[in-house]
Amino acid sequence: MPLQRFRPISGRCKLCRGEVEIHLASNENAPEECPKCGQEIEACPTLTAPQMKINVKPSVSNAKSAGFKVFKKLDGGELEQQ
Ligand SMILES: [Zn+2]
Numbered sequence: 001m002p003l004q005r006f007r008p009i010s011g012r013c014k015l016c017r018g019e020v021e022i023h024l025a026s027n028e029n030a031p032e033e034c035p036k037c038g039q040e041i042e043a044c045p046t047l048t049a050p051q052m053k054i055n056v057k058p059s060v061s062n063a064k065s066a067g068f069k070v071f072k073k074l075d076g077g078e079l080e081q082q
Helices: 060-065
Strands: 003-008 020-023 041-043 071-073 079-081
Antiparallel strands (some): 003 020, 071 079
8 A cells, every 4th residue: 555645735734744644545535634633735746865855934936836736725715726
Protein backbone atom coordinates (compact mmCIF):
# COMPACT_ATOMS: atom_id res chain seq x y z
CA MET A 1 0.00 0.00 0.00
CA PRO A 2 1.60 3.27 -1.02
CA LEU A 3 2.29 5.85 1.61
CA GLN A 4 1.31 9.25 0.35
CA ARG A 5 2.33 12.48 1.98
CA PHE A 6 -0.10 15.33 2.35
CA ARG A 7 0.17 18.79 3.76
CA PRO A 8 -2.37 21.40 4.80
CA ILE A 9 -2.95 23.96 2.09
CA SER A 10 -2.35 26.68 4.64
CA GLY A 11 1.15 25.29 5.04
CA ARG A 12 0.95 25.51 8.79
CA CYS A 13 -0.34 23.10 11.35
CA LYS A 14 0.54 22.41 14.95
CA LEU A 15 -1.20 19.05 15.05
CA CYS A 16 0.36 17.35 12.06
CA ARG A 17 3.35 19.71 11.83
CA GLY A 18 2.50 20.62 8.29
CA GLU A 19 2.69 17.13 6.93
CA VAL A 20 0.74 13.94 7.35
CA GLU A 21 1.35 10.53 5.85
CA ILE A 22 -1.67 8.53 4.79
CA HIS A 23 -1.85 5.01 3.45
CA LEU A 24 -3.92 5.06 0.31
CA ALA A 25 -5.32 1.99 -1.34
CA SER A 26 -5.20 2.15 -5.11
CA ASN A 27 -8.98 2.40 -5.30
CA GLU A 28 -9.11 5.08 -2.64
CA ASN A 29 -9.32 8.77 -3.38
CA ALA A 30 -6.99 11.16 -1.69
CA PRO A 31 -8.58 12.66 1.39
CA GLU A 32 -9.45 16.33 1.30
CA GLU A 33 -9.05 16.91 4.98
CA CYS A 34 -6.24 16.20 7.38
CA PRO A 35 -7.29 13.30 9.62
CA LYS A 36 -5.45 14.95 12.48
CA CYS A 37 -6.53 18.55 12.28
CA GLY A 38 -9.32 18.69 9.69
CA GLN A 39 -7.62 21.28 7.53
CA GLU A 40 -7.86 20.98 3.79
CA ILE A 41 -4.84 19.15 2.52
CA GLU A 42 -3.11 18.57 -0.76
CA ALA A 43 -0.72 15.88 -1.84
CA CYS A 44 2.91 16.77 -1.42
CA PRO A 45 4.81 16.75 -4.68
CA THR A 46 7.17 13.85 -4.96
CA LEU A 47 10.61 15.03 -4.06
CA THR A 48 13.80 13.64 -5.38
CA ALA A 49 16.50 12.92 -2.85
CA PRO A 50 18.04 14.69 -1.12
CA GLN A 51 14.92 16.26 0.29
CA MET A 52 15.02 20.00 0.30
CA LYS A 53 14.29 21.76 3.52
CA ILE A 54 12.61 25.07 2.91
CA ASN A 55 12.23 27.29 5.90
CA VAL A 56 10.72 30.23 4.12
CA LYS A 57 7.06 30.75 4.79
CA PRO A 58 5.21 29.87 1.59
CA SER A 59 3.53 32.72 -0.19
CA VAL A 60 0.88 32.79 -2.86
CA SER A 61 3.28 33.99 -5.52
CA ASN A 62 5.81 31.34 -4.61
CA ALA A 63 3.17 28.66 -4.73
CA LYS A 64 1.95 29.87 -8.09
CA SER A 65 5.42 29.99 -9.55
CA ALA A 66 5.98 26.48 -8.27
CA GLY A 67 2.97 25.38 -10.25
CA PHE A 68 0.54 24.88 -7.40
CA LYS A 69 -3.06 25.87 -7.52
CA VAL A 70 -3.69 28.54 -4.96
CA PHE A 71 -6.97 28.85 -3.23
CA LYS A 72 -8.24 31.37 -0.79
CA LYS A 73 -11.04 30.76 1.58
CA LEU A 74 -14.14 32.83 1.01
CA ASP A 75 -16.54 33.86 3.72
CA GLY A 76 -19.10 31.37 2.54
CA GLY A 77 -16.61 28.59 2.91
CA GLU A 78 -16.21 28.17 -0.82
CA LEU A 79 -12.87 28.11 -2.49
CA GLU A 80 -11.92 30.57 -5.16
CA GLN A 81 -8.96 29.89 -7.37
CA GLN A 82 -6.71 32.90 -7.52
ZN1 LIG B 1 -2.84 19.12 10.35
